[in-house]
Amino acid sequence: MxxxxxxxxxxxxxxxxxxxxxxxxxxxxxxxxxxxxxxxxxxxxxxxxxxxxxxxxxxxxxxxxxxxxxxxxxxxxxxxxxxxxxxxxxxxxxxxxxxxxxGIPNIPDDSVPQGSDESQNVEQKQWGTPRSFDFEPKDHVELGARHGWLDGETAAKLSGSRFTVLRGQLARLHRALAQFMLDLHANEHGYEETNVPVIVNAESLYGTSQLPKFEEDMFATQLGEHRRYLISTSEISLTNIVRDEIVEAEALPKRMTAHSLCFRSEAGSGGRDVRGMIRQHQFEKVELVSIAKPDESDAEHERMTRCAETVLEKLGLPYRKVLLCTGDMGFAARKTYDLEVWLPSQRAYREISSCSNCGDFQARRMQARWRNPETGKPELVHTLNGSGVAVGRALIAVMENYQDADGSISVPEALRAYMGGVERIA
The missing domain is CATH 1.10.287.40 (Serine-tRNA synthetase, tRNA binding domain)
Structure with a gap:
């Protein structure tokens, strides 16, 4: 606010x-x-x-x-x-x-380019070179379905469209990705590993700006008079940890990471990306959240984005970093970088991480404050969040970029320890 x-x-x-x-x-x-x-x-x-x-x-x-x-x-x-x-x-x-x-969105930072949609975002860098295949690369759905690893039909029987059942080595690869990301962020990047609820109250959603504007995108539960919501990102749970709190200066920046299930109704997505795992009602993500002093939040934003980039680089996945224009940013953000990973089947970069500095926009709603030692008075913190990264989309990127002509998939070296030494799944 x-x-x-x-x-x-x-x-x-x-x-x-x-x-x-x-x-x-x-x-x-x-x-x-x-x-x-x-x-x-x-x-x-x-x-x-x-x-x-x-x-x-x-x-x-x-x-x-x-x-x-x-x-x-x-x-x-x-x-x-x-x-x-x-x-x-x-x-x-x-x-x-x-x-x-x-209902009023955050005001963009002065460094954010003016623009009305994603076509006016500004590329900051590219990393890695997309692989040249000597065969026609398959998409993740075809690669997964050939071995019964990725099963949308059974998921539809269980839950409806936009759900997926993963089996066997592909399910293990998905788990390995999440474990790899958590270890990287906790052990190398200094984020505190945190396990959070995936069902939250309305106050938490007001705090991080999902309510009232985005209620149609939320799955809700009703038990008696109590209405609660399934989180669309663990940013909600992590950021609200400091709601109605006064954090001491020496505890900042407060960095947290969590691996969680996420749920989105995709109410406004229409027919986009209905095939496979690109846009699901249920997915998993490793989230990064920072609570920072106002004069340190810009540097913290750059650091957080770099942490997410490291995931893709260690996996050997080509990507690009994009600065979003004013018209393409999220409601609560004042500045956002997107990381887009290369998908051979689409011959395009697709979003896999979004890292945002929200300034004091969420903190004002939550009354999340820090005690400024110079004044001795409580002041609003700045909140930041980013995907570090989306697990399902990382799985898609690994499958497509590491595929071979026979439909087998090489396991990136960074994941082999999490796969019991397996180098290839077939």
Missing amino acids: LDPALLRANPAELAERLRASRGFELDVGRLEALEADRKRIQVRTQELQNLRNTRSKQIGMLKAKGEDVSAVMAEVAGFGEELKASEVELDRIRGEIEAIAL
């Missing part, structure tokens, strides 16, 4: 900035009308509260003197109903303003 002072100070200027960078239309007239009503009713509410307090003291003094208090009590009763109605109306208006504020 943006600083409320930005909404109050100059909403027209904010609206223009959001329109230019995000294509977001802020209803300035509605916001200004609500703010005017809020000020007017708040002043009247305070007047009535002061009047009530003054008259209450007067009643006490009159009673102490043994004098008649009926007239004053009648006066208090007279404005008591007005005060109650005024407080209710003030809460309603504040709720409307907050609802507007919750």
Whole structure:
């Protein structure tokens, strides 16, 4: 959530900035009308509260003197109903303003290129050279289905479309990838391995900005009166660990990593990537989250992105790093790098990691703060998150880039220790 002072100070200027960078239309007239009503009713509410307090003291003094208090009590009763109605109306208006504020995306950093869609993202680097095949490379679905390793039909029988059953050595390779990533980030990159719930309450989703805007993308559970949600990323659980907390300066940056199941309804994805494991309702991801001091978050963002790059380099997977333009960034992000891995079957780079600096946008919703030793006062932290990386897409990339003409798949050297020394699956 943006600083409320930005909404109050100059909403027209904010609206223009959001329109230019995000294509977001802020209803300035509605916001200004609500703010005017809020000020007017708040002043009247305070007047009535002061009047009530003054008259209450007067009643006490009159009673102490043994004098008649009926007239004053009648006066208090007279404005008591007005005060109650005024407080209710003030809460309603504040709720409307907050609802507007919750729907406003983060403001992009000045270093983010202007643009309306992914075609205007800016490539930062390429690593590795896509392999030249002396045969027509197969896609991951054909490679997996030949051996019964990847079974969409059985998954559809169990759960419906966009689910997958993995078997045998392919299931083991998938597990190996997750273990490799966790060990890399925990042992070499200094992230604390964390195991988190995959079912969370609504407060957690408000904290990291999935609610209210993206509720249609969430799977939900209902048990009696309790509604909870299946996480779409362990960023939600990890980041909310510091919700309503004050972190001491010496504990920052706080770096956490988790391997978890993730669930997305893909409500707005239409018919995209319905084949295979590219876009699933259930998938696994190794997530990176950092909680940082504001003046260190840009450097932490570069570091986090580099940690995700290392995964792909150790696996020998060609990739490119892209700086997203203003129109292609996520709702809560102020700056995002995407890593896109090369898929031979598509002859294209596809996203496998997204690393974002959210500034204080999520922290303000969560009231996640740190104690600044220079002032001794609590201030908002900055939150960062990134895929380190998506396990299913890494599996796809390994299958396609390491395939041989007979349909067998070489195991990248970095994974062989996790595969019991197996060098090839066939």
